[in-house]
Amino acid sequence: MAESQPTAAPQKDERVREMSSLRKALIRPELGAICGTILVFVFFLSIASDSGMFAPEGIFNWGTVSAQFAIIAVGACLLMIAGEFDLSVGSMIGFSGIIIALMSVQWGFPTWFSILVAFALALAIGALNGYLVVKTGLPSFIVTLAFLYILRGLTIFIAIATTRKTIIGGVKDAAEGDPIAWLFGGKVFNWLFVWLADLGVVGKFVAGPKAGQPVVEGIPMLMIWALILIIFGHFLLTRTKFGNWIFASGGDAQAARYVGVPVNRVKISMFMFTAFCATIFATCQVMEFGSAAADRGLLKEFEAIISVVIGGALLTGGYGSVIGAALGALIFGVVQQGLFFAGVESSLFRVFLGVILLLAVILNTYIRRMITGER
Amino acid sequence: MSDALIELVDIQKHFGPVIALNGVTVSVKAGECHCLLGDNGAGKSTFIKTMSGVHKPTHGKIRIEGREVNFESPRDAMNAGIATVYQDLAMIPLMSVTRNFWMGREPEKRIGPLKFFDFTRANQVTMSEMAKMGIHLRSPDQAVGTLSGGERQTVAISRAVYFGAKVLILDEPTSALGVRQTSNVLATIDKVRKKGIGVVFITHNVRHAMAVGDRFTVLNRGKTLGTAERGNIQAEELQELMAGGQELAQLEGSLGGTV
C-alpha cells in the first residue's frame, strides 16, 4: 500500500466544532479568575456596600492586602508554571525582614545597605533551593519544605541570639532620610489625595495631630511594586523567549531539554525570582511598620499558592497566567477583608476561602480542558 | 557509500554487564527512507539514542558526510543536522502550536533595549509550514493537546525540517495511531524524503515500513541482520527476521496473514 497520494487536502476533523470568535476570546486561562473577581465584587457590593468597604479608605485597605498577596503570587505563579513549588516563601519573608532590621537597627549599617544585603541573601538562598531541586531531582515540595523550617528556625535564632527579642523595632528611625527606604515603605501621589479630600471625595481625619489630613495619605509603594511585578511577570511569560522556556520547563522538562531549552537554568532563576518577590514583600512590610518579627509571613506560601491556583495555573506546571494569579490575589484580599466588612464571624473566613478555592479549581479545570484538549 | 549522510559502523553499547547493542551498522542516504525494524527489546531505542547523542557508544564509529564525529550531547547531534522526533516526547500538549514549534529557538525582535518573542513572524511561519504538511490549524495559538496524535507527529516533523535537519529520526511515529492518521504520517514522511532529507523510520510494523521504506534494516538482540533494498525483500521475510526464528512464521500461518 504505497499511499503517497498528495495529502494536500486539509485534514479537517468534522468532530471538532469550529469555535466562534466570541467563545475563543472568552476561553482563556484567566477566565475562571475573571468570573471569580466579578462574582466576589457583586457579592460584596450587595451585602457590604454600606460598611465603608467601597469608600476610598476601605478600597485601600483591601487593595493593600491584595497587593501583598499579588507580590508573592507573581513569583509563585512563574515558579509553578516552571513546574516547581516554593514552600519557603513565608519563612523567607520573616528571614529577610529580620536581616534588614538587625543590620540597620542593631548593627547600625545604613538602611539601603541592609536592604541590599537582604536581597543578596534571599537570591542566594533561592538559588540554593533551585540548585538542590535540579541536582538531586527531589521534588521541590520536599526541598523547600526543609527550607521552610531551616529559615524560620534560623530567623528566630538570629533574632534571639543578638537581641534576646523576636521583634526588632526602630527601623523607621534608622531609615530616616535613607535614599531607597521610601521605595518600599513610602507613599506616592499624596497631593492627589489632598486634592480629593478637599473635594470631599476622600474623608479627612477629625482629631489629633493628623486632623485635616486625608484619611488616605497616598498610594503605598507596596501597590506600585505589585503592579510592576505583575506587568513584568506577564510580559516575561507571554512575550519573551524566556517565557516560552518557563512554559516548556514546566510542561515537560525532558522534551524541553531535547530541543535545547536550558531547563535547569530556568528553574533556578525562577526560584531566585520567588525569593526576590518574598524579599520585596518583607522590605515593604518592615519599612511600613518599622519593625520586623521572626514570625512574620507565617503560612504566606500557601496564600501565594492559593492565589495562583485560583488564577488558573496548573499545580503540576506548564500552564497558567500571571494576570490570573494577580486576580486570584485580588479575590483573596477582597474576600479576607470583605468578610470583616460584612461582619461575618471571622472563623468562617477559612470556610469561605476553601469554598472559593474548590469552585475556582473546578471551573479552571473545565476551562483548561477546553483550551488544551487534555482529558 | 560515500553518498551517505550518516554512517554508523559496528556500534556497540554496554550498560554495565548488559550488552544493549552488539555491532550495529547502518547508513542513511539523502532522500531515502531507511526503515529500522525490530521487536521490543531489540535495541532500537538504544540505537537511536546513540545516533542522536543521548548515549555515547562503547565501541564503533559515527561518520557524518564522511567525517568521523563524537557527540557529547544531543545538542551536538542537533547542530550536525540530526533531528529526533520521539514518540511521546515530541510535543508539550499544554502549549500552543507556535510555542512548541519554536521551543528552544524562539525568534526575537528588539523594542528599545528589550527583546521580545516575535509572535507575528513565529505564527506566520508556523501556519505556512503546517499548511505545507497539509495541516490547517484553527489558529497558531491552539494548544497542541487539541491536535490528534498524527498531527502532533507532523508538527514535530515539520519543526525538524524547518530548522534544517539533514537526517530525521522518527521513533515509532505510527505505533499509537489509527489507520487514517498513520497514512497521513506516512505521507508526511514521503514529503520530507522528497526534500532530500534522510529519514530513519523506526517501527515494528512491517506494513508501515513496506509502505514508505527504501531500505530496510532489521535489528535483533542488539545486532543488525543485514540491510535490504526495496523490492529485494518480502514483508514475510522481514517479519521472520524480526522474530529471529521460525516460531512466529508457523504461528503466522495459522493466523492466515501478516501480523
Add this chain to the structure above:
Amino acid sequence: MKKTLFALAAAAVAFTGFSAPAVAEGERFVLVSHAPDSDSWWNTIKNGLALAGEQVGVEVEYRNPPTGDIADMARIIEQTAASNPDGIITTLADPDVLSGPIQNAVAKGIPVIIINSGTPEQAAEVGALMYVGQPEYDAGLAAGQRAKRDGVGSFLCVNHVVSNPVVGERCRGFADGLGVDLGDSMIDSGQDPAEIKNKVKAYLSANPDVDAILTLGPTSADPTIGALQDIGKAGEIYFGTFDLGTEIVKGIKDGTIQWGIDQQPFLQAYLPVIVLANYQRFGVLPGNNINSGPGFITKDALAKVEEFAGEYR
C-alpha cells in the same frame, strides 16, 4: 460551565444568608485581638464581649489574624477603622506595628480602648481612652517575689508566644522578682501541645535541679502538667502559671500548680464595652486606667473559678 456558575451563585446566596449583620439597635463596637485562631484563652474574651453587648444592647464583633501575624492584625485595624464603628477595643501586642493604624483610627474620631497587651503609657501614647489589663512586667515581678518567699532559686519559663514581647515581659519580671538572670531560663515552646510537652521534659532532664516552672497561659500550662505527670514531678516542683483554664484549675486543686495568676480577661472585654457604650451615650468616662489583674488564685476559694473556668473565668 453553567452548572459550576450556578454552584458559585448558590454558594454566594448561601453565604449572604448568615453573613448579614445581626440587626441591633445600638452602637457597633469591634474588638481586634492579636491571638491566632488556635488560642483558646481568648474564648473568655469572646464570651465577655458577647455578654456585655447583650446587656447594654450594642452590636459587638470579634476579629483576629488567623495565624497571629501582627502585620495582618494591623490591616484588620485599618479595615475596622474604614468601616466606621462606634468604638474599637484592641491590644498593643507590637506597638511598632500597631500604633500607626490605631492612631489613624483615633484621628478619624473613633474612640479606642487598649486591652490586654501593652502598657498604660503606650495606650496613652497612641491616643486611646484608657487601658484595661494587667501590667505584664509588674505581674511577673509580683509572682517572682512570691516565689522567692517560697524558697525558689531557679526556674523555667515556658513561652508559647515568643513573638509577643509583651508576654515575654512576664518572664523577665519573674526573673527580676527572684533576683536571678533570665539567661537561658526561657524556652520557645511553640504552640503544639505534644511539642511543648516534650520540650519541657527535655529541659527538665537536662536541668534536673530547676526549682520552679512558670507557664504563660493554658496553651503552655496544660501540656506542662502532662509532662510533669509523665516524669513523676507533679506536685514536687514549684509550678506557677499565668491565666486560668479548666486544666489549670484542676491542677491547682490537686496540688500540681501552686498558684495561677488571673488577669481576669472577662473584664478586659466586658468593661470596655460598658465604658464605650456609656461614653458614646452620655459622654461619661472613668478617670483612670483599669487594672483587671493580677490576682493570685490558690487552692482556697476555687469554687466560682471552677464553675466558670474557660467560659467567663
